[in-house]
Amino acid sequence: RVPMVTVKRLSRYLRALEKFQEKGFETVSSEELAGELNVKPSQLRKDLAYFGEFGTRGMGYSIPKLAEELRRILGLHRQWAIAIIGVGNLGTALLRYKGLNEKGFRIAALLDDDPEKVGSSRSGVHIFHIDDLPNLVKEKNIQIAILTVPAPAARAVADLAVKSGIKAILNFAPVSIKAPPDIAVMHVDISSELKILSHHLAELDLS
Amino acid sequence: RVPMVTVKRLSRYLRALEKFQEKGFETVSSEELAGELNVKPSQLRKDLAYFGEFGTRGMGYSIPKLAEELRRILGLHRQWAIAIIGVGNLGTALLRYKGLNEKGFRIAALLDDDPEKVGSSRSGVHIFHIDDLPNLVKEKNIQIAILTVPAPAARAVADLAVKSGIKAILNFAPVSIKAPPDIAVMHVDISSELKILSHHLAELDLS
Ligand SMILES: NC(=O)c1ccc[n+]([C@@H]2O[C@H](COP(=O)([O-])OP(=O)(O)OC[C@H]3O[C@@H](n4cnc5c(N)ncnc54)[C@H](O)[C@@H]3O)[C@@H](O)[C@H]2O)c1
Numbered sequence: 375r376v377p378m379v380t381v382k383r384l385s386r387y388l389r390a391l392e393k394f395q396e397k398g399f400e401t402v403s404s405e406e407l408a409g410e411l412n413v414k415p416s417q418l419r420k421d422l423a424y425f426g427e428f429g430t431r432g433m434g435y436s437i438p439k440l441a442e443e444l445r446r447i448l449g450l451h452r453q454w455a456i457a458i459i460g461v462g463n464l465g466t467a468l469l470r471y472k473g474l475n476e477k478g479f480r481i482a483a484l485l486d487d488d489p490e491k492v493g494s495s496r497s498g499v500h501i502f503h504i505d506d507l508p509n510l511v512k513e514k515n516i517q518i519a520i521l522t523v524p525a526p527a528a529r530a531v532a533d534l535a536v537k538s539g540i541k542a543i544l545n546f547a548p549v550s551i552k553a554p555p556d557i558a559v560m561h562v563d564i565s566s567e568l569k570i571l572s573h574h575l576a577e578l579d580l581s
Numbered sequence: 582r583v584p585m586v587t588v589k590r591l592s593r594y595l596r597a598l599e600k601f602q603e604k605g606f607e608t609v610s611s612e613e614l615a616g617e618l619n620v621k622p623s624q625l626r627k628d629l630a631y632f633g634e635f636g637t638r639g640m641g642y643s644i645p646k647l648a649e650e651l652r653r654i655l656g657l658h659r660q661w662a663i664a665i666i667g668v669g670n671l672g673t674a675l676l677r678y679k680g681l682n683e684k685g686f687r688i689a690a691l692l693d694d695d696p697e698k699v700g701s702s703r704s705g706v707h708i709f710h711i712d713d714l715p716n717l718v719k720e721k722n723i724q725i726a727i728l729t730v731p732a733p734a735a736r737a738v739a740d741l742a743v744k745s746g747i748k749a750i751l752n753f754a755p756v757s758i759k760a761p762p763d764i765a766v767m768h769v770d771i772s773s774e775l776k777i778l779s780h781h782l783a784e785l786d787l788s
């Protein structure tokens with residue numbers, strides 16, 4: 375298996391390639407591409423080597439070819455359906471994020487347990503009741519669940535998602551989700567990112 | 582310097598300790614505390630060893646004492662002032678997140694460059710024009726900037742923040758921010774977290 379940090383860098387290499395493409399470049403050297411991510415060219419070559427032979431020594435990489443390869447490796451050559459569970463502040467912000475509605479992703483359903491929200495819609499997407507999740511996963515072939523529910527509800531909602539056939543979870547609640555090994559779970563923990571910053575500030579002893 | 586992954590675990594140990602405290606526990610063993618994060622007890626002991634001697638062998642840890650130590654190490658014993666720059670979908674969601682207004686953090690100002698937004702307020706916090714950042718950092722002793730501006734604006738806004746005296750940046754825009762070594766910069770890149778999931782789904786070859 376490829377280390378997660380490598381996969382994270384792949385998506386940043388892809389973003390850098392797309393920016394070079396917008397500026398009209400056809401090829402890019404490993405120094406230029408690695409420089410965009412502040413990594414060494416040897417790291418870029420090591421990352422790509424997990425997936426095969428790309429580019430020719432001394433000639434750099436063909437931008438459209440490498441971008442296409444990275445899209446395939448990242449699974450962006452097809453469209454994955456997403457259910458956002460918990461349509462509060464963060465769920466609503468994510469719904470409007472164009473990163474969820476382009477290149478490989480589509481928001482197929484919103485779910486909540488608040489009777490005031492169920493039955494209405496946000497940005498044109500219908501809000502279903504959380505109990506409908508098993509049917510929706512089958513009907514709409516949903517593979518990804520984004521959890522933006524309060525922390526006390528997160529583990530039960532994740533269990534329901536796994537039972538319904540969801541294969542990948544992006545969890546924003548500050549609690550660790552346990553799932554079977556074939557289910558991918560990513561945590562985005564904004565409050566612990568902030569605490570890294572406050573640890574740094576305390577070290578600088580600013581007062 | 583302590584590895585960032587260790588600091589991230591510290592904030593998760595603290596959250597687990599607070600949960601045990603809410604349930605009325607006074608002490609906890611390293612097995613129980615490590616288990617909450619799905620890590621080995623030896624990892625917990627290694628993480629804490631960076632900061633000194635905690636707990637007694639065979640007796641476990643005093644929950645209030647260890648929690649207090651972790652708060653001090655994470656810089657939560659004082660309150661850090663935050664400026665949220667870019668009051669759009671994500672900036673507004675973060676403003677309402679209770680994690681930004683408790684234990685060690687306070688939102689001191691909102692900033693934007695949209696004349697329709699400047700001068701109004703959200704959740705009781707005033708929206709200033711981005712050009713006021715240097716004055717606000719001095720007047721309100723702001724140390725942390727959260728960037729929720731579009732990608733093309735992010736680097737210029739980060740440069741202005743650093744020039745204004747900001748010492749820590751949490752960046753949500755999908756572009757890497759370069760800052761001097763004494764400035765801590767954390768990136769939260771939701772779109773690359775999603776691509777790790779689509780890479781996993783492509784590997785399972787679901788179709
Ligand atoms: N707001 C932010 O910017 C932010 C930042 C970081 C982390 N988080 C985390 O994201 C989560 C959501 O935060 P928020 O600010 O959007 O909260 P919120 O209270 O605004 O929204 C939560 C939503 O989840 C719904 N819900 C509750 N239990 C449910 C269940 N069992 N099934 C389905 N829906 C359920 C609620 O009805 C509500 O609509 C929280 O865990 C929070 O800690 C939020």
Ligand SMILES: NC(=O)c1ccc[n+]([C@@H]2O[C@H](COP(=O)([O-])OP(=O)(O)OC[C@H]3O[C@@H](n4cnc5c(N)ncnc54)[C@H](O)[C@@H]3O)[C@@H](O)[C@H]2O)c1
Pocket residue numbers: 467468469470471473666667668669670671672692693694695698711728729730731732734738753754755771772
């Ligand atoms: N919405 C999400 O859930 C989400 C998720 C992941 C990443 N992001 C990233 O977060 C950023 C914000 O996303 P959003 O959805 O909130 O966008 P948005 O367009 O809703 O909000 C952006 C805000 O920034 C302001 N702005 C633009 N240029 C500025 C400048 N130079 N100085 C100060 N303010 C400026 C705009 O006036 C607007 O209010 C983007 O970079 C986006 O890629 C958003």
